[in-house]
Amino acid sequence: MTSTSSHPQMTAYLAHARWFAGKGRDHVVTDVTRVATLPGPPTVTIDVVDVTYPDGSTERYQMPLVHHVEEQHRIGHALVGHGTDELDPDAGERWTYDAVHDREAMAVYLQTFCSTPSGGEQAYGGATFHRVGDHELATDVHSTLFSGEQSNSSVAFGDDSLLKVFRKVTSGRNPDIEIHEVLTEAENPNVAALYGWVQAGEDDLAMLQQFLRTAADGWDLALSSVRNLFSEADLHADEVGGDFAGESERLGAAVADVHVVLREHFGHDTVDGASLAEQMRVRLEAQLAGVPPLAPHADALRRVFADLGDLGRQEVHRVHGDLHLGQTLRTARGWKLVDFEGEPAKPLAERRLPDSPWRDVAGMLRSFDYAVESVVKDLHEVGDPGPQVEYRAQEWRERNRAAFLHGYVERRVEAGGSAMTDAERALVDAYEADKAVYEVGYEARNRPTWVDIPLAAISRIGDHA
């Protein structure tokens, strides 16, 4: 059922939603399609809205909605609209809210998953709920919306399961679900187990997975290690409390383990190394047009990619695609990787293509640089941290990058792969430059005060080119 009249309330709600990519641009919700009504009470619907921009481009977003007869003051911040619902006029006047903010609505989602048979599926209108494995979902629990929601909305059910509602609807299999399903079936210990998902036709709408109760964010852990080091400027990284190198090495092994499963399951191929270098050059040229701070480094970067030399054939397979410390969680049972959606800006079809595993490795290496430099940046805000801190920063960066790489390569060799070749080392260096180029664009758009971190890395690369 679709409504094509104007939707001013929905248009206004999107303008302030954190996950709405069109914030700050003129936009209008042109169509609303009701995909499903879930068995309540309260009445919960899954709507998909079409957003149109002045240049004629369109995007689709998912809006799980809860419709109450009475106003719900406790979730007033999530009010989408009040009045008669065009898609259900017989229901009379209702107060409609973004469902992820409402515990009663989330209990309906959970109940719907519970009544879906293990390993089976159940359809509600145009939405199909799927269950994976035999985990018995806890139902006597409260739901909590994660406050850091960015491109999606994540809701924890107690400390048992986690629902991730994908906001931007893109046609085709969502790589996060697809990869979690494969790694769960392979019993890989480095991800949260997949418990189920919601699908509408060809589109994946949401994913239910194991809640990692003992998880600590890898980015936060790395920052506290750096801060520890800086608090004792006379001590080396291996002498001061909070040394991270052991964790970095284990994280490298975890990434290698995940790569082994992805390679086996989705298959692998080889491509001419020169074509990977050419892709980096093309990405650079595309970024240069819209990101002025990159311009002074353009020639040095072009040289880095042009000088890659004869890399021979290089292996490609499915990878994470946007790996950094913020996508890692340290639990009591070791490291877990999250968010296999790939680079957010890329079209979905491209994110599912095989890619070089060294791209993920380079993403993590860049992240160790980010961790240390973001703490240095904080120190600069309160005065000059002095040369000793710069020296320690470099020490932390090199120590943890080396440990991660060692952990990765060693596990790869244990799994039957080869040691790192000179060509692969050159490829990792180039992927780091490539990622730093992407980061300059990302920071210029989202966090302009951070742009110096990838720019400084590019300058260092340029000095050696």
Ligand SMILES: Nc1ncnc2c1ncn2[C@@H]1O[C@H](COP(=O)(O)OP(=O)(O)O)[C@@H](O)[C@H]1O
């Ligand atoms: N299975 C999980 N258990 C507990 N916390 C998780 C789990 N998966 C992700 N998280 C937390 O939720 C945050 C958002 O998850 P993520 O998959 O990166 O969503 P998004 O696509 O919105 O960025 C992560 O930074 C992580 O801290």
Ligand SMILES: O=P(O)(O)O[C@H]1O[C@H](CO)[C@@H](O[C@H]2O[C@H](CO)[C@@H](O)[C@H](O)[C@H]2O)[C@H](O)[C@H]1O
């Ligand atoms: O939103 P995603 O997590 O998919 O990734 C995007 O945002 C990241 C920032 O949160 C960005 O990562 C960059 O900043 C990180 C620190 O905040 C740092 O660890 C990464 O190395 C750095 O690339 C990521 O690139 C972007 O795709």
